[in-house]
Amino acid sequence: MAEAHQAVAFQFTITPDGIDLQLSHQALRQVYLSGLRSWKKRVTRLKNNVITGVYPASPSSWLFVVIAILATMYTRSDPSMGLIAKIQEHLPVSDSLSIQCRTVVSAVLFSTLLWFSLIFTMRLCLKQLLSYHGWMFEQHGKVSNTTKIWAAMVRIFSGRQPLLYSYQGSLPNLPVPAVKDTVKRYLESARPLMSDSEYERMTTLAKEFESSLGNRLQWYLKLKAMWASNYVSDWWEEYVYLRGRGPLMVNSNYYGMDFLYVTPTPIQAARAGNTLHACLLYRRKLNREEIKPSRVPVLNVPLCAAQCERIFNTTRIPGEETDSLIHWQDSEYVAVFHRGRYFRLWLYHAGRMLSPREIEQQIQRIMDDPSPPVPGEAKLAALTAGDRIPWAQARKEFFSSGVNKRSLDCIEKAAFFVALDDDEQGMRGDDPAGNLDRYAKSLLHGKCYDRWFDKSFTVVVYKNGKNGLNAEHSWADGPIMAHVWEYVMTTDSFQLGYTEEGHCKGDVASSLPPPTRLTWDIPAECQERIERSLTVAQALADDVDFHVLPIQEFGKGAIKKCKISPDAYIQIALQLAYYRNRGTFSLTYEASMTRLFREGRTETVRSCTSESCAFIRALEGGESKEVCRRLFRTASEKHQQLYRMAMTGGGIDRHLFCLYLVSKYLGEESPFLKEVLSETWRLSTSQTPLQQVELFDFVNHPEYTTCGGGFGPVADDGYGVSYIIVGENMINLHISCKHSCPQTDSHKFGADIKKALEDLLELLSPEKPDPSKAEQNHSKKSKKDL
Structure with a gap:
């Protein structure tokens, strides 16, 4: 908005009598107020830097x-x-x-x-x-x-009242495990998945690596750990995410859903108004560092907040060899996609944030705009959905100058991206289960050209008022975005609210300028590139088989009565379901966080263990309940131990990953590392945390159940499973695989998971006394007393 105001703030004409200068006081006032807001932000940022810099003192x-x-x-x-x-x-x-x-x-x-x-x-x-x-x-x-x-x-x-980043300088660095410990833990994890001969061969390779090349690579890794704040995170971001040349859509990006049962308003523009305003409220809290630092429950141990810095104003820029993440300090607008057109929507006016009602009005203006898209504009975002190299080449060739560069800059520098979808989604109609699956697929990939997959996140608002998001993965992990999204949803419904007619609350300023339509000049050759990227993306999207499974019969409450960790319970159930589904065990990826350390991201918990396999074989082999219970508890304790080790820096996979990179830098070949890094994760799992339920009374408002989110399958012949434990009585699962693999079926695997969860609950629940036997015992006792 500041640019537009500066353009009309003053006008002058040259006449025979001299220069006639005309000032627009209203426009100058807008410029002044906008600049004032910018300076206030700078002062706040400076103040917070001082407070954080001297923490834990004041x-x-x-x-x-x-x-x-x-x-x-x-x-x-x-x-x-x-x-x-x-x-x-x-x-x-x-x-x-x-x-x-x-x-x-x-x-x-x-x-x-x-x-x-x-x-x-x-x-x-x-x-x-x-x-x-x-x-x-x-x-x-x-x-x-x-x-x-x-x-x-x-x-x-x-100290007292820490700001969001107050703990950053006090968090410990991620330790580098000993090579012998990592190798030992790897062999232990690999044992249930290998035959005796395969395990013996791998043991030989591991011992050779440990006694020779491993120590040399470890020396370089320790040197990096002494110099860098985290010896894993920068390499993980670059080589796992930014150097990937395949599509981000499905393969990397993930999604988050709306409430399962409630749609606060059926008016699309109104839902967008509250959602966007809630995002701005979160960003303001983020800029002021007013968000409480995330902590481990009970003992209040702080977690690293470094990933929060790039939530807003961040875009992934394509490159031919590697992408890059660009973060801007501030952005006062969002980029909006509607029916093939792109708009710039300013979210601030006269130095203040637009109210939800004002944003609703602006969104309605976009929806009422009858102008058609120019050639190539409608499917332009397919470039972000296809392979990265063609997108990098097209960006350099067709978007490096002129009107196309200005419009692309507008999208990339936006606070975030907004997609106004003409479809209706949610668990509704005569086929609620099928519609829920279609809702998930829509958030994951849409039409392959109506999401800007490079933006840090895209807010999607549907015609019937449902919403959701699609998030890029390289800048941060799921829990960070889950924190934002829960805040947005609960603020939308419980703090902002709607009128009886379903509109946003508040008044509208009469002087708001309309949203700006972005202009493009896309040549025929570029349009051909867009179509090719769309073909690649569409084939990938069509191959995704997705199933969302809400389990409402029981949840965390029933599991805790069995005195079992809910996460361990679900992970073992997933192992049981996979064994029944495929007749074998699989290398399993469970994501755990390492944010107890500075700049920590994730570590892998290898959930398929010898203990879990022994339990499943015993259960499927018809062993007694006593034996199965004992084996289950052993497997559960083993899983908890692995999870704790991963969280505290004793994991396996990140250490081996970094050792492998060092070997590549040195030009050394390691048969052991090569085999380990080429293993396929056919079962990839992740839990979505609930972090913001204190914003409303979850017990008294059970209808406001979040459905969580999900991601695409990691392996072509495997499953991706995301789950969220909602309160005491519900578990939601998001299951993905590919139609092209005849061995996988998301609905069948969903049924197997539900059956496994129920079977484990029946096995572990305390046995209730038989009423008939109790009556017989009472009768015998009465006769004896007589």
Whole structure:
């Protein structure tokens, strides 16, 4: 908006009498207010940087230290042990200053140095405290005295009211495991998936690697860990995500759904108004660092917040060899796609955020615009859905100058992308289950040209008021976006709300300029490139077999009564379902976070273990309940141990991944690493966390159930399973595979998972006494008493 106002803020004409200058006071006022908002943001950012920089102390504590030192000096004692006098001797000040003034200046300098020393010491102590992870390995419900003392010290050194990024400088670095430990854990994970001969061969390769090349590679990795804040994350982002040359759509991007049962309003523009306004509220909290740092429940251990920095104003830029992530400091607009046209929608006016009702009006203006798309515009976003190299080449050739560059810049620099969809979605109509599956597929890939897959995230609003999102994966992991989306959904329904007619609340400013239509000049050759990318993307999308399965018969409450970890319970059920589905076991990927460490992202939990396989064989082989229960609990404890190891830096796969990269940099070949890195994850799983349920009363509003989100299959012949544990009585699963593989079927696998969950609950639930047997025992006892 500032650009438009600057263009009309003043006009002048040259006449025979001189220059006639005409000022637009209203336009100048808009420019002034917009600039004022920008400066307020800079001041807030500077203030937060100061507060975070001195954390766990506070800026006001500096004044306390200065006053304390000056007070002790006036009692004729020297708390500095002569340092103040030394500072005074070398103080480069004017001779006009009195001795008393020099003493005060020296005392203030000493106090400042002492204050910084205390901050450094406190931060170092907090970092050492946060490096302790023994609390994770204690039995649930039983906290040792060591952990109690540790938790108390963490609270003491954590200060009060930390900002979002306050803990960043105090988080420990991710440790590099010993090569022998990683190799040992890998062989243990591989054992149930290999025959005796295969395992013996792999053991030989592992031992050769451990005794020779492994130690050399480890030395380089330790050197990187000493220099970098995280020895994994930058390589993981680059080589797993940014260097991928295949389509982002389905293969990388993931989605999040709306409420399962509730649609707050059937008016598309109104739902978009509240949703976009809630996103802006979240961004404002993010910029002010008012969002509470995420923590591990119970003990309130902080998690790394580094991924939050790139939620908004971020785009993935295609390259021929590797992509790049570009983040802008601020953006006052969003890019909107509707019926093949692109619009710039300003979200601020006169230095203030637009109200939900004003955004609704602007969205309605876009929807009422009758102009058709220009040739090539309607399916332009298919370039972001296809292979990366053709998109990089087309971007360089056709979008590097002129009107196309300006319009592309507008999309890429937007806060986020918005897609107004003409379809109706959700669990509705005569086929709610089938419609829910189609809803998931729509969010995952849409029509392959109506989502900008390169943006950090795309908000999708459907014709019937349902919404959802599609998120790019390289900049952050699912829990970060889940945090944003839960805030947006709950703020939309419980804080912003709607009128009785379904419109957004609030008034509308009469001076709002309409959204700007982006212009394009797309030549025929570029249109051919777009069609080729669309063909690739459409084939990929058509091959996706998706099934969303809400399980409402039981949830976390029933599982906890069995005294079992819900995550371990579901993971073992997935192993059982896969075994019944395919008749074999599979290498299984479960994502766990490593955000206990600075810039941590994820680690892999290899959920298929010897213990889980032993349990499944016993259960399917007809062993007694006692035997199966014992084996299940052993498998559950093993899974929990693996999960804790992954979270605390003792995982397998990220270490091996980095060792492999070092070997490539050195030009060394390792048969062991090559085989490990080429293994196929035929069962890829992830849990979506619930982090914002405190924003409303979830118990009294069970209809506001979130359905979670999902992702595409990792392997062509495998399954992708995302699950979310909703409250005490519900589990939602998102299951994906490919139609092209005759061995996979998402609906059949969904039925197998549900049956496995039910079978495990029946196995583990405490047996209820038989009423007939109890009556017989009572009768016998009565006769005996007589």
